[in-house]
Structures are given as C-alpha cells and as structure tokens.
Amino acid sequence: MNILQHHKVPVLTEKIRLSDYAVGIFNQVPTKSGVKKAIKKGLICVNGIRGVSGQFLLGNEELTLIEDESLQKKNIQMPLDILYQDNFLAVIYKPAGMLVSGNKAKTISNALEFNLQVSSEKDAVKPQPIHRLDFATSGLLLVGKTARSLHVLGDLFKDRKIQKTYIAITQGKMLTEGQITSPIEDKESVSMFKVLKTVPSEKYTCLNWVELKPLTGRRHQLRIHCAYLGTPILGDTLYGKEGAVLKGKGLFLHAQSLSFKHPFLDKKLEVFKEVPSKFKRLMEF
Helix, strand or coil, X not given: CXXXXXXXXXXXXXXXXXXXXXXXXCCCCCCHHHHHHHHHCCCEEECCEECCCCCEEEECCEEEEECCHHHHCCCCCCCCEEEEECCCEEEEEECCCCECCCCCCCEHHHHHHHHCCCCCCCCEEEEEECCCCCCCCEEEEEEEEEHHHHHHHHHHHHCCCCEEEEEEEXXXXXXXXXXXCCCECCECCCEEEEEEEEEEECCCEEEEEEEEEECCCCCCHHHHHHHHCCCCECCCCCCCXXXXXXXXXXXXXXXXXXXXXXXXXXXXXXXXXXXXXXXXXXXXX
C-alpha cells in the first residue's frame, strides 16, 4: 500500500462528516466528487481504517490517502498535441474517435501525465480534464495541473466565463444565424449559431459550414440543438437523419477555440486549432 498524503485533523468545535471535511485536504482529490469516489474505493483511511462517507470526525484523527493501484496500469505513453501549457493548466487537442476518460486504457486522461510538464506548484496533482468532448468530436480540451486550478477552472465553466467556439457541417436549409433555446432534459440550454458558408448537395440538398457557440454545457447540446432545427450535424448517428453518414468520416463537429482570462497569470488566453482536413475537402475550400 502506497500512502500519498497524511493529514492530522485539528481540534474541532463541532463534528463534521468525513466526506465534507476531506474536500480540499488532499491534493490528488481536490473536488467533492473526487473525495466521494475516493472514499467509496477505500482510498481514504481514518486512523488506519477504511473511511466511510457518513462517519463523523471529532478532531485529532489521522487521515491518509492511499494510491489507487488500478490507475497505475492505465497510464499510457501516447503522444498528444499540446497547444498551450504552464504551471497551472494546459490545452491539448483531442482527435475524433478517442475517449477523454473511461474504463479503457487508451484515453486522453491516461495519456496526460506522459505528455505534460510536471507543475512546480505545491498543490500539483495528476493532470485532469476540466470538461469533456464526445468520443466522435475533435478539438480543444482544457486540463488542470494543480488542485486549485481544477477548482477555479471548473467554476469558470459553471459561471460561463470560458468562451467555446465549435465548427460543424450541418445538412439541410438553415437560417443565416440565430439562437437556440430548446431545453435539454428540462434544463436551460442555449446555443448560438452562424452559417459561414453553404454549398449545394445532391444528397443533402445543401451543406452548411456553421460556427456554434454553446452558452450552457449540456451533454450533446450542439448535436441536439442542430437536430432540433431540422439541420443535424453531418455524420451524427444518434441525432441525425438515417443514411446521412459518410463511411469512415465520422462526425463533422470540431471544438475550434477556447477563450478566457487566465485565473492565475492575469492575462487573456486564446487557443485555436484548425479544423481537420475532412471539413474543408467536403466544403470545397
């Protein structure tokens, strides 16, 4: 058993649940969800005994975080395209057809540690993605490298202070620009769209080169919203029209840019990644 970190609980004025107290204590699991998962896996011990989420701490307990041995087998050496990095965060390119995280070995999450420089900050942690991209979507992925950056960047996403721009190719006649506000799973969902180019198509009537900006972050939001307009994203096997798939070409959705104020270096950060060549070939650019 490899112990990653010790913590001595000080004298407390009132009892507190382990799952609440441990948030922010361990660098490796800085978030509340991370703490709950660690407790469930038996990775947080109280006085040498496996902790339970609902147990109360009274003060003077010894807490230890042990290494998740199952993760050791998942770290893989796979080259990634790094577009920006510093001591706090990184932006990498995720190719289409690759998982951000999951039970499989070949994921972006498992490859980050072998691609990114180790942070010299005291609260450095194993790099973790801040958000997700669908398996079939290509584009920019924001990564946190310290416990504090995971918290702060996550809050920036929640507060809609990170601007994301996507490029998609949709099929069918489409308005020049507009806003989509159709709820997703009864939750507020807002996307902006602007058609940059349209070309005629015998098979699809027309194809549109569209700039998309999600103002909320629902699962599959852009795919659902484009389908809601009756102009689904080309290659979308889940929300698209039957037969509207180009064999071997996948989904035509790309996360092209991220823009936000760097929370630690006090500068505006803008990262851009050109669309894959399949987009331009199809639209005859």
